[in-house]
Structures are given as C-alpha cells and as structure tokens.
Amino acid sequence: MGQVAPGSPEGSPSFERCSTEVRRIQGLADLIYNATHVFGVAFGGDMTGDLRIGIWLVQPSLNTITQNGTTRQLEPKVMEVLVCLARHAGETLPKEQLLKTIWPDTFVSDDVLIRSISEIRRAFDDDPRESKFIQTIPKRGYRLVPSVEVVKPGADRAEDSSKAPDTSKESTVPTSAWRIGVGLAAIAVVLLLVFLAAGPSSWRRLFPADGMPQIRSIAVLPLSSLSSDASQGYFADGVTDALVTDLAQISALKVVSRTTAMRYKGTDKSLPQIARELDVDGIVEGTLQVSGDRVRIDAQLIYGPSDRHLWAKSFERDVKDMLQLQSTVASEIAHEIQVNLTPAEQARLRDVRPVNPKALDAYAAARFLIDRAGKFQFDKGREAQNDKLQKAFSYLDRAIEQDPSYRPTYVGYFEAIENADPPSPFQYLPKAKAGLLKALELGEEMEGHLALAKLLMRYEYDWAGAEREYKRGIEVNPSSGYAHFSYSEYLANIGRTIEADKELTNAQSLSPAHDYSDDHFAVLQRTDRTLEQQRQALEEKTPNNAFVLMIMAKNYAIAGRFKESVEMWERCLTVYGRPDFANVLRQAAATGGPRFALEEWMRAVEEYSSHYDDLPVGMAAFTYSSLGNKDRAFVWLDKAVEQRNWCVPFLRRDNVWNPLRTDPRFKSLLRRVGLPPQSG
Secondary structure, eight states: OOOOOTTOGGGSHHHHHHHHHHHHHHHHHHHHHHHHHHHHHHHHOOSSSOEEETTEEEETTTTEEEETTEEEEOOHHHHHHHHHHHHTTTSEEEHHHHHHHHSTTSOOOHHHHHHHHHHHHHHTTOOGGGOSSEEEETTTEEEEOSOEEEOOTTTTTOOOTTSOOOHHHHHHHHHHHHHHHHHHHHHHHHHHHHHHHHOHHHHTTTSOGGGOOOOOEEEEOOOEEOSSOTTHHHHHHHHHHHHHHHHHTOTTSEEOOHHHHGGGTTOOOOHHHHHHHHTOSEEEEEEEEEETTEEEEEEEEEEGGGTEEEEEEEEEEEGGGHHHHHHHHHHHHHHHTTOOOOHHHHHHHHOOOOOOHHHHHHHHHHHHHHHTGGGGGGSSSHHHHHHHHHHHHHHHHHHHHHOTTOHHHHHHHHHHHHHHOOSOGGGTHHHHHHHHHHHHHHOOOHHHHHHHHHHHHHHSOOHHHHHHHHHHHHHHOTTOHHHHHHHHHHHHHTTOHHHHHHHHHHHHHHOTTSOGGGSTGGGGGOTTSOHHHHHHHHHHHOTTOHHHHHHHHHHHHHTTOHHHHHHHHHHHHHHTTOHHHHHHHHHHHHHHOHHHHHHHHHHHHHHHHTTOOOSOHHHHHHHHHHHTOHHHHHHHHHHHHHHTOTTGGGTTTOGGGGGGTTSHHHHHHHHHTTOOOOOO
16 A cells, blocks of 8 residues: 655645545446436347347247257246346346346245256256356356347348348437437536535435445454464454454444354355345455464455445554554445544544554454353353353453553453353452453543443442443443443333433434344333234344344243244254253143143253253243242242342343232342332
8 A cells, every 4th residue: 555745735635635526526427327328228228129148049028048949948037037147247146136136026035046047057058067157156146157149120030131231220229319318418417517516515415425325234244364374263253353343333333243243254145145134234354364463454345235346455564553453444444335433433443552462362362262152151060161261361361461551351351251151250250340440440431331330230239330330431432322222221120211211212313323122132121012023023133143032932931922932942042052952842842732841841950950050040030930930930030149140130121020020029139139129
C-alpha cells in the first residue's frame, strides 16, 4: 500500500472530498449506463426466443433441445433454469439467485435446484465429474460454460442462402432501441444534473456510492490460516473474534456473534445460503498469514444474497500492531458500507496501542479455549472441565506476564467462567473479579462495568452493586444499545418492569439494526409471542443453539405441550453432547407418551446426579416445576442457588416458576438471593 507524501495535494482533505464525489458521480454514471443497457436489451435483444448453446438448438417455447436431428424434452422448470444460466453465460450464478428467479413465490430447498442441474447435464450428455457444460463453483453457484447466441426467427428452419435477406425490418428494431436508449440517456443526464445541483446529500440517499447495496447486518466468517503451523489456527480464530468484537461496537450495524459465525468454519455452504441462514446482508471472509514478525490479512466483503463481490483489500502490520490492524479492517469495512460511526466509536477504533506479540499469542490461545468453553459443561465429572478451565487461565496468566497492561486479558478470566458455566465456580471467582477491577483501573470501558455488574448480580447476589455498575457502564458509553439492554434485563429481573421497558426502548432506538427482542435471555419473557412464532424464529435463526432449544423445551412444557417439549429436549441434549439422555426421552416417549418421557428423564437425572455433579441444575428444576412436582423442583432450585446457576436471577420473571410462587418456600428462596418479594 502506497503512502501519500505529507503536504502533497493528494493528501489534502479537499482533494479527498473531491475524489470521493468523483467516484460517486462515476458510480451514478455507471448506474445510468446499466439502466440504458437494460432497456436496450429489453427492446432489442432478449433471450425469450430460440438459443444456440454450443452445438445445441434450445427452444424454450417447446421445452426442447435439438442436435443432429435428435430432440430431447426438458421439464418446464428445468428449461427455465437453463435459460437463466444462458442469460448469464460465463458468469457464476449463485444458487440463491437461481432459486429466487425460477421459484420466486415458493419455498424450495437446494435439492430441487441440484436435481434440475443434474437433468440439464444428463440431457446434454455432460459428465458431472468433468463438466464442460455446467460447472459447479464451490461456495458460489453454477456457471454455463459454452457460448450462447440468440437464433433469429426462422434461422433454424430456413436453409436457402440464395435469397437476399430483408434488412429493412432488421434495421427497424435496433433503430427504435437506439432512439429509446438515447431518450432514456437524455432523461438520465437531466436527472443527474438536477441531483448534482441539489448536492450530494440529496441524491446519496437514492443511489448509494459506487453502486454499494445497503448493508445493515453482517457476519464475519472465520479467517483461514495460510500457515502450515497448526497453532496459528487458533490465532486466526482469535483475530476473527477481535474483528467481530470491533464491528459489534458499531451501534448502527447488526453483527452476528462470533460463536454463531464459527459454526461455518470449513463449511461448503454457498455464501447466499449462509446469508439466508444468518439473516444478514453482508459477509466478510478472508485469510491470515503470519511470517516472522509480520502479519497479513486479506479481507473481502460480499453482498450475501446475490454473492456479489463489493470490496477487497490487503492489510499488513507488525504483529505487535495486531490490534491496530484489526481496528483498521473494521473501520475500512464500516466506511465501505457507509455506516455512521459515533465519535466514541471512531475513537475506539482509532486509539489502539501496540501489544506484546507473545501476550497476544497467549491470549489467542486462551480465547480459543474460552469460546469453546460452553461445550465443557457435560463432561462426566468435574476433573476434565477444571483441567480445561485451568489451561485457559494459565494462558491468560502468561499473557499478563508478557504484557501487564493488555486489558482484554483481565476480562478474559470472567468470560471463561461465564462460557464454561462450571457447577462450582467459586475457586475461579476471586481471580475473575480481581481481573475486572484491574481492567477498569487500566482504562474505564463500558464492557468492564457490564461484566462486573453481571458478576455481582449472578455470583454474589449483590443487586445494588450490580445496578451501580450497569449505570456506570451507560454513563461511560450512553450511545450503546447493548448497555441499555443489559440494564433493562437487570430491571426486569428485580421487578421494575416500567423502567425495564423504557431501557429496552432506548436500546432499540440506539441500535435499530439489532432486534433485542430476539436475544436469548429475552426469549424468557416474550409473552407477546406465540409458541409458534418463537419456534419459527428458532428454526430460522438458531436451529442448533442448545440454550434456545432448552428455552423452547421449557416453554412448551409450561403450556402443557409435552410432546413438543420432549422433541426440543432431545435436540437440546444432542447438541450438548448427551445422546444418552436424549435416548431416554425417545424410548420413554415411544413406550408411555411425552409426559411419561419427561418423568423417566428426571429419574435418569436423579441417578446421574448421585454419581456426578456437573449436570446443569436448571434443566431439572424447570422440568419438575412444569410437571407439578414441587418438592423435587425446590430440591433442584436449592442446588441452583448454591451453584449460582444462570436461572436464579430470573426467578421473579420466568413463568416456569408460576406453579411454585404461592408456596412459602419460594418466598424464602427470593429472600435468600436478595430479590424483592412479589406482590400478591
């Protein structure tokens, strides 16, 4: 990347503004050209008639293909797929675009398209293993290889070349098209002059600069490591996490969580399919390579729905400047998609100090374990889980030894506990709390206050201290939607619902691109959504999220719909890595029905808990409460309070506990954890 000499006109702000406007004008000019070109094609040369594809005559009106007197019939939809590919011969058409074009008002799976492609290949005697007709482009779509030409009416039937062609009619069509094109171009030029006279701010809203589609949501796919060193794989994951974190600070942009995006590591799914599953506009993908003390990131931005390449750039820095490199990539992406950054967000991405490379490497190793810590909780026995947590902590210790002023390391201790959710977190809590306090001492940031608030609320039942930290987090970054959302959850937990609703409204107005009502914990109290609506959101957005599956299982059981509850529990336990419990549910349901299945599962849980103490106690408490077994529900709730289970802060607001609320033991439980009693 070349550097502009200080003092040169190319480096001046006025030159930059001028260059930007020129690029925007050029983008608008391209748009005008494309529009007139489209009209020209529409009036003078579309592909609604017969086509010559290689040596084959294709007649869409008859759904036939012919070669050397041999005619073969295609199904109408298969022919539409072929014609769509022919319109873009030589180009890669995403599966998503083909599906939307051929089946615009019908939901069909990729299998239908795959079958259509197979039918086309079979009809044209094309070997799918070495295709010379339709190529499958991995993660992209399909491309028609042979040349395509439009066959003039009668050309395939008239073989008499001695008859002079009648050019009078042929010249009429292009002349008309030319005149229409000129007229459209003239109108476009007038519109361009009007927009320019009004100024860029007036027409920028109508035509994004350089033809950039509007992007308000984005997913960062795991960066691929180009190094043969396996240890650099987690370093690439760590850089991906940091990039997600930087982009997530932009309030006007919805960013898919790093744990969700990590599911697509090494996937062979097409980008349009990924964009559809994640419900995002943009996708960032790229590679990372470390060579000596230098690190290089090659990143590209794709418009997911159409697999359209928007932007690509290479970045290279010293490893010690890795944090600055990540922030630079995030800033460039934000600039390209024209997302407005607040002054605080701009400062955050700009003011990044160097970090010791060894500290960064150790932190990346810890981060690798932390992000996968959620999978630890079903290890049989506490020893294996503790070993993994201790290893993450040791990496964090090493990072601090190398660079004592690297703030994220200190926050990492608490994040490790939160993700792993160990049955007995007390041995880790002192270090986690000290780490958060040290992080705030090094630099007061919103994230540190919110993390400390969560620690005080969940692990110490210090509700007043938690509120103090939530409020301070908002004071540090009042424009953060996430800060207001976190505070709204706290307020809802302690029963101050009017204030909670106000904070949730503030959060949504500050971050309109993010639907906070779909956050996992918010699902607990979405009484305005039917179970069908909740399930639809689950299947569309998080079909394999164990936590959301657990919440759905709980909600179905509360409603007395035990069949669906068993289904959700089976899926949840399978994702959690416990097929043994899932099999208990499945077999019991087949024998005695869904309610019996839940009862049998609880018997299996009781037996398991007599040998191991790593079972998430909230699951058992939920299920016993929904079955109306109050005594066993309170036994497991007592365990939940002792172990600081995540379900405890939601005692007042989660309706799974409704069957228990009139029992004196429940009121005693609220007093025990410092929650105010409920009225009535």
